[in-house]
Amino acid sequence: MGFFSRIKAGLKKTGAVLNTDIRDLFKSEGRLIDEEFLEEVRGILFRTDMGYDSTEALVEEIGKKLRGRVVQLEEVVDVLKAKLKELMHQPASPIEYAASGPTVVMVCGVNGAGKTTSIAKLASQFRSEGKSVVLGAGDTFRAAAVQQLTIWADRLGASIVTAPSGTHPATVGYQTVEKALADKIDVAIIDTAGRLQTQSDLMAELTKIRAALAKALPGSPHEVLLVLDATTGQNGVSQASKFADAAGCTGIVLAKLDGTAKGGVVVSIRQQLGLPVKYVGLGESHEDLAPFNPDEFVDALFSDVLAATA
Ligand SMILES: Nc1nc2c(ncn2[C@@H]2O[C@H](COP(=O)(O)OP(=O)(O)OP(=O)(O)O)[C@@H](O)[C@H]2O)c(=O)[nH]1
Numbered sequence: 304m305g306f307f308s309r310i311k312a313g314l315k316k317t318g319a320v321l322n323t324d325i326r327d328l329f330k331s332e333g334r335l336i337d338e339e340f341l342e343e344v345r346g347i348l349f350r351t352d353m354g355y356d357s358t359e360a361l362v363e364e365i366g367k368k369l370r371g372r373v374v375q376l377e378e379v380v381d382v383l384k385a386k387l388k389e390l391m392h393q394p395a396s397p398i399e400y401a402a403s404g405p406t407v408v409m410v411c412g413v414n415g416a417g418k419t420t421s422i423a424k425l426a427s428q429f430r431s432e433g434k435s436v437v438l439g440a441g442d443t444f445r446a447a448a449v450q451q452l453t454i455w456a457d458r459l460g461a462s463i464v465t466a467p468s469g470t471h472p473a474t475v476g477y478q479t480v481e482k483a484l485a486d487k488i489d490v491a492i493i494d495t496a497g498r499l500q501t502q503s504d505l506m507a508e509l510t511k512i513r514a515a516l517a518k519a520l521p522g523s524p525h526e527v528l529l530v531l532d533a534t535t536g537q538n539g540v541s542q543a544s545k546f547a548d549a550a551g552c553t554g555i556v557l558a559k560l561d562g563t564a565k566g567g568v569v570v571s572i573r574q575q576l577g578l579p580v581k582y583v584g585l586g587e588s589h590e591d592l593a594p595f596n597p598d599e600f601v602d603a604l605f606s607d608v609l610a611a612t613a
Pocket of ligand 1: 412413414415416417418419420421442448496497498558559560561562583584585586587591
């Protein structure tokens with residue numbers, strides 16, 4: 304499946320809410336765009352977890368372009384799509400590769416967000432591009448996490464650096480980058496233990512891990528990816544701001560987008576934090592990761608609404 308059909312399948316739940324509800328606004332021949340209509344659209348957009356600012360920006364745009372006119376569904380959808388694309392615009396390349404030497408990617412997030420799965424997916428993607436990969440098992444608290452990552456490394460043909468339980472994760476990060484340098488490995492992906500954004504000591508630890516990577520290879524980490532569970536909707540936005548402060552996040556991997564009707568949170572993250580969504584997780588297999596492309600995301604989100612009226 305190409306990106307479009309995969310993301311369309313992944314966005315089924317969000318799309319269902321959005322498309323059915325918007326279509327329902329147009330039961331008769333066209334609809335007058337007045338305050339009542341705008342209020343109804345506001346409610347629908349809000350339910351997809353787009354957040355206050357994005358919802359207001361979209362409603363305002365519809366008002367500005369169409370207020371006082373009787374229009375068809377397509378015209379409203381066109382305005383929504385154009386504005387959404389504008390709100391989410393971001394650089395095309397998901398990963399900022401190092402100019403030379405290994406590219407170092409640090410991965411963080413709350414417990415159960417989908418970090419390990421996302422690391423496996425990223426490793427799989429890099430391997431399919433012919434890149435060599437080393438994983439750093441930085442979750443030294445949980446033996447199971449190390450085990451799981453080791454299984455993925457074997458399966459995907461990646462190297463792995465592990466350390467005895469209780470080793471400081473910054474040490475594992477440092478050693479992983481050292482190995483990448485020594486063995487001329489293209490990409491080092493450093494796992495970190497899950498933590499809550501309210502645990503200030505653990506958040507400070509992220510700053511230390513980051514510093515250790517920079518010490519092992521100045522200029523690294525090249526990417527610090529925060530894995531967010533899309534099903535948490537707006538909660539993800541507050542998580543992201545804390546992680547961004549502590550770890551200097553460069554982008555988001557939005558996991559579990561397939562399991563939620565809250566896919567609109569993508570818009571909110573971009574708007575409120577300025578952080579690009581770099582990848583989306585669309586299932587549990589190591590192949591279920593897609594680089595995020597805002598234009599295709601928007602087209603996929605609204606594809607059913609137009610198909611139904613075609
Ligand atoms: N449907 C779906 N499930 C996912 C996705 N990503 C991860 N999962 C599932 O979410 C659960 C948690 O994923 P993990 O990768 O173990 O999460 P983690 O953040 O590493 O967890 P901790 O190490 O406990 O902090 C697992 O059951 C995964 O299979 C996704 O994109 N879609």
